[in-house]
Amino acid sequence: MKKLREFLDPPKVLVLGFLTIILIGTFLLTLPYATINGDGLSFLNALFTATSAACVNGLVVVDTGSTFSTFGILVILSLIQIGGLGFMTFATFFAVLLGKRISLKERLVLRESMNSSSIEGIVKLSKRIIFFTVLIEIIGAIILSFRFAADIPTGKAIFFGIFHSISNFNNAGFDLTGEFKSLTHYVDDSIMTLTVCALITLGGIGFIVLNELYEYRITRRVSLHTKVVLATSFVLTFGGTILILLLEFGNPKTLQTLSHDGKLLAALFQSVAPRSAGSSTLNMADLTQSSLFLIMFLMFIGASPGSAGGGIKTTTFATLLGAVWSQIKGKEDVVFFRQCIPFNTIYKALTVTVSGLFLAVVLTMLLTITENNQDFLMILFEAVSASSNVGLSMGLTPDLSPIGRILVIIAMFAGRVGPLTIAYAIATKQEANTFRYPKGKMMIG
Amino acid sequence: MKKLREFLDPPKVLVLGFLTIILIGTFLLTLPYATINGDGLSFLNALFTATSAACVNGLVVVDTGSTFSTFGILVILSLIQIGGLGFMTFATFFAVLLGKRISLKERLVLRESMNSSSIEGIVKLSKRIIFFTVLIEIIGAIILSFRFAADIPTGKAIFFGIFHSISNFNNAGFDLTGEFKSLTHYVDDSIMTLTVCALITLGGIGFIVLNELYEYRITRRVSLHTKVVLATSFVLTFGGTILILLLEFGNPKTLQTLSHDGKLLAALFQSVAPRSAGSSTLNMADLTQSSLFLIMFLMFIGASPGSAGGGIKTTTFATLLGAVWSQIKGKEDVVFFRQCIPFNTIYKALTVTVSGLFLAVVLTMLLTITENNQDFLMILFEAVSASSNVGLSMGLTPDLSPIGRILVIIAMFAGRVGPLTIAYAIATKQEANTFRYPKGKMMIG
Ligand SMILES: [K+]
Ligand SMILES: [K+]
Numbered sequence: 001m002k003k004l005r006e007f008l009d010p011p012k013v014l015v016l017g018f019l020t021i022i023l024i025g026t027f028l029l030t031l032p033y034a035t036i037n038g039d040g041l042s043f044l045n046a047l048f049t050a051t052s053a054a055c056v057n058g059l060v061v062v063d064t065g066s067t068f069s070t071f072g073i074l075v076i077l078s079l080i081q082i083g084g085l086g087f088m089t090f091a092t093f094f095a096v097l098l099g100k101r102i103s104l105k106e107r108l109v110l111r112e113s114m115n116s117s118s119i120e121g122i123v124k125l126s127k128r129i130i131f132f133t134v135l136i137e138i139i140g141a142i143i144l145s146f147r148f149a150a151d152i153p154t155g156k157a158i159f160f161g162i163f164h165s166i167s168n169f170n171n172a173g174f175d176l177t178g179e180f181k182s183l184t185h186y187v188d189d190s191i192m193t194l195t196v197c198a199l200i201t202l203g204g205i206g207f208i209v210l211n212e213l214y215e216y217r218i219t220r221r222v223s224l225h226t227k228v229v230l231a232t233s234f235v236l237t238f239g240g241t242i243l244i245l246l247l248e249f250g251n252p253k254t255l256q257t258l259s260h261d262g263k264l265l266a267a268l269f270q271s272v273a274p275r276s277a278g279s280s281t282l283n284m285a286d287l288t289q290s291s292l293f294l295i296m297f298l299m300f301i302g303a304s305p306g307s308a309g310g311g312i313k314t315t316t317f318a319t320l321l322g323a324v325w326s327q328i329k330g331k332e333d334v335v336f337f338r339q340c341i342p343f344n345t346i347y348k349a350l351t352v353t354v355s356g357l358f359l360a361v362v363l364t365m366l367l368t369i370t371e372n373n374q375d376f377l378m379i380l381f382e383a384v385s386a387s388s389n390v391g392l393s394m395g396l397t398p399d400l401s402p403i404g405r406i407l408v409i410i411a412m413f414a415g416r417v418g419p420l421t422i423a424y425a426i427a428t429k430q431e432a433n434t435f436r437y438p439k440g441k442m443m444i445g
Numbered sequence: 446m447k448k449l450r451e452f453l454d455p456p457k458v459l460v461l462g463f464l465t466i467i468l469i470g471t472f473l474l475t476l477p478y479a480t481i482n483g484d485g486l487s488f489l490n491a492l493f494t495a496t497s498a499a500c501v502n503g504l505v506v507v508d509t510g511s512t513f514s515t516f517g518i519l520v521i522l523s524l525i526q527i528g529g530l531g532f533m534t535f536a537t538f539f540a541v542l543l544g545k546r547i548s549l550k551e552r553l554v555l556r557e558s559m560n561s562s563s564i565e566g567i568v569k570l571s572k573r574i575i576f577f578t579v580l581i582e583i584i585g586a587i588i589l590s591f592r593f594a595a596d597i598p599t600g601k602a603i604f605f606g607i608f609h610s611i612s613n614f615n616n617a618g619f620d621l622t623g624e625f626k627s628l629t630h631y632v633d634d635s636i637m638t639l640t641v642c643a644l645i646t647l648g649g650i651g652f653i654v655l656n657e658l659y660e661y662r663i664t665r666r667v668s669l670h671t672k673v674v675l676a677t678s679f680v681l682t683f684g685g686t687i688l689i690l691l692l693e694f695g696n697p698k699t700l701q702t703l704s705h706d707g708k709l710l711a712a713l714f715q716s717v718a719p720r721s722a723g724s725s726t727l728n729m730a731d732l733t734q735s736s737l738f739l740i741m742f743l744m745f746i747g748a749s750p751g752s753a754g755g756g757i758k759t760t761t762f763a764t765l766l767g768a769v770w771s772q773i774k775g776k777e778d779v780v781f782f783r784q785c786i787p788f789n790t791i792y793k794a795l796t797v798t799v800s801g802l803f804l805a806v807v808l809t810m811l812l813t814i815t816e817n818n819q820d821f822l823m824i825l826f827e828a829v830s831a832s833s834n835v836g837l838s839m840g841l842t843p844d845l846s847p848i849g850r851i852l853v854i855i856a857m858f859a860g861r862v863g864p865l866t867i868a869y870a871i872a873t874k875q876e877a878n879t880f881r882y883p884k885g886k887m888m889i890g
Contacts, residue, residue: 377821
């Protein structure tokens with residue numbers, strides 16, 4: 001019994017689960033009929049593509065639309081759906097149901113919305129997550145299919161609609177439009193922009209929030225978690241839109257030539273997509289350095305907890321800012337919406353942020369060595385994108401050296417399973433020591 | 446009485462003190478006889494130079510050695526000495542003597558070494574700091590004068606020896622060698638390298654540590670603070686040396702052409718100087734992107750508390766790593782040398798780091814706008830260097846636009862007085878609230 005429980009240790013299930021679907025995906029993508037040319041992918045490129053898809057990252061070494069056969073595309077779509085749904089479920093479980101030590105506190109978040117916290121709770125939770133996923137993906141697919149049908153044959157349009165709905169709701173950022181162009185063809189298209197932005201936002205906001213909003217008509221209340229997620233997401237989305245609008249307004253390669261509405265739509269898309277879907281309606285390499293730096297910042301923050309999105313998460317960012325603000329103002333507590341944030345939460349925010357910085361810094365460092373003739377900004381952008389599960393690129397990915405590809409594969413995997421594994425370690429392993437060392441004094445700053 | 450106390454509020458004294466010496470310095474450097482050409486500096490360049498000198502930063506828009514008259518150089522040297530000594534004293538006071546709330550705990554660090562914590566303590570402390578400063582600067586000046594005398598006339602050599610000893614002990618990074626070349630002429634010179642590295646290290650390690658080591662023969666013990674500073678500095682210095690050695694070994698523009706000893710000396714210098722003196726024996730722009738990224742990392746960490754150096758400080762970095770490590774291992778406490786680090790200290794480390802990141806990120810963002818045709822790596826390097834009080838540059842400083850110069854001036858000032866002002870706010874303003882909000886639950890990561 002103990003052996004079984006050890007075997008089903010959640011981080012192990014997470015890591016082994018992802019490894020398994022990545023390896024199956026890699027195998028399938030090397031098959032001759034996975035690609036249009038009938039050769040299949042090389043092992044390294046297949047591993048890269050499968051890892052990117054299963055981790056819903058979105059970085060690609062080969063162009064998805066022009067390389068893969070329908071079979072290959074279906075393999076990628078399955079990896080995205082399994083990876084995205086699996087991770088979203090895991091992330092919600094980890095944060096809500098699991099964890100001996102925090103469960104007493106944090107489980108309450110779930111209980112508020114699910115009225116349960118046992119095995120039935122898990123089953124009910126999974127069903128609910130699948131329900132939301134399928135519902136939103138179907139609505140997205142219908143709208144996108146109609147939009148694509150204006151440009152391409154109906155059958156292909158439906159296929160495109162389904163693919164891009166699933167890809168964006170899961171924050172995967174894969175596309176079928178060809179030539180690594182993502183959605184640049186639709187830069188000033190309001191239906192495409194608003195639908196995809198809605199899919200990305202709903203997919204990145206986290207299940208807890210979706211569920212609370214869904215049940216609001218009954219419960220008539222939202223938790224602190226939901227308030228902080230909504231407030232932070234709002235500020236980042238619209239703050240990002242305004243800044244990109246200002247920074248790109250006079251850029252002839254990006255916004256300058258667009259209409260007023262087109263400018264707004266393009267700025268909105270480029271603000272939403274870095275957190276952390278990885279689609280784009282502008283060519284990243286055409287943006288100003290200022291916008292690219294801003295986008296890196298947005299990528300690093302990423303989506304919200306309990307979603308398929310990446311980054312350190314909105315609540316982490318809000319907690320950091322709150323902690324600094326209260327320290328500077330000489331307040332003892334970090335207070336959001338008249339509730340005080342416990343030390344444990346601040347401590348976790350610190351750990352998540354430093355780990356995230358560490359992964360991005362180490363990957364940047366290693367890529368500057370392996371890709372030593374590439375531009376630093378391109379490398380930094382790629383590293384932040386890979387480790388934060390975003391999938392935006394200034395165009396470096398297809399040019400990566402073999403060792404660079406392996407490094408990015410490892411970073412995509414670590415950026416996906418690492419944070420949850422750390423969260424689990426924090427949640428479960430902490431024990432009150434019977435023996436404690438005396439407190440030491442040290443100067444800081 | 447209360448008005449006088451308010452007027453002497455330490456952050457105000459710090460900010461007004463620095464502003465005053467910067468403005469006096471600016472005035473003196475605009476005088477015709479401050480420069481060799483008899484024109485004096487323009488107001489903006491004088492303000493830049495005076496700010497850089499008083500804040501012991503080291504970024505320069507005009508080459509010090511070939512622009513200024515002896516009078517101008519003496520003005521700069523005075524600004525460095527007043528700024529460096531003043532800040533070191535303030536930083537030690539802030540961390541040790543002042544602060545109602547932390548004083549009970551942290552004052553002990555001082556009491557251990559000074560056996561006092563009252564007004565006499567302050568006087569004794571100031572005397573002791575001046576004693577260390579003068580002693581080390583004289584020894585440094587003598588060694589450097591002898592070294593310079595091998596190349597240049599004796600009188601000039603003594604002047605050079607005094608200037609470079611004061612500049613490097615105060616982590617100011619100004620030099621008189623001409624053409625923005627810093628100490629590149631001495632790249633494989635062991636006397637120059639080792640003397641300057643020793644000056645930088647002793648100036649950056651902080652007064653508390655110097656004093657404890659000085660009194661070790663009597664006390665036979667060192668505090669936790671000193672242990673952590675020494676351990677972290679050791680790891681960063683030699684880790685940095687090894688990494689730079691590896692990264693530059695085959696670079697024909699830097700280490701490749703040097704002898705074995707020369708390689709070691711150059712790697713050591715480029716590892717020590719970013720924390721945070723800002724001298725260099727290699728042209729920064731010639732280094733590999735990997736080394737430059739590593740140097741940015743070292744610049745951001747910087748020196749130790751209670752010194753004239755900048756950055757988030759060694760103890761802050763150690764605390765962050767310790768906090769993450771203990772979280773991942775599921776330990777409740779952060780333990781260094783069998784002493785547990787209080788939550789308050791971890792919280793301060795978080796605040797200092799996030800504030801430091803904020804300053805560097807905002808400056809980078811603004812400089813990408815004002816210097817939009819410059820290379821991103823150069824801009825990022827400049828921003829980290831300016832805000833961490835380092836003074837290393839890939840060569841951007843003299844090419845900065847007027848607005849860019851103003852931004853860097855503000856960042857140098859903020860990077861100097863900001864951290865201490867924040868530290869003071871943390872130390873004094875915190876009050877136990879009689880009313881506290883209830884604890885809220887939130888998911889992180
Ligand atoms: K993504
Ligand atoms: K400096």
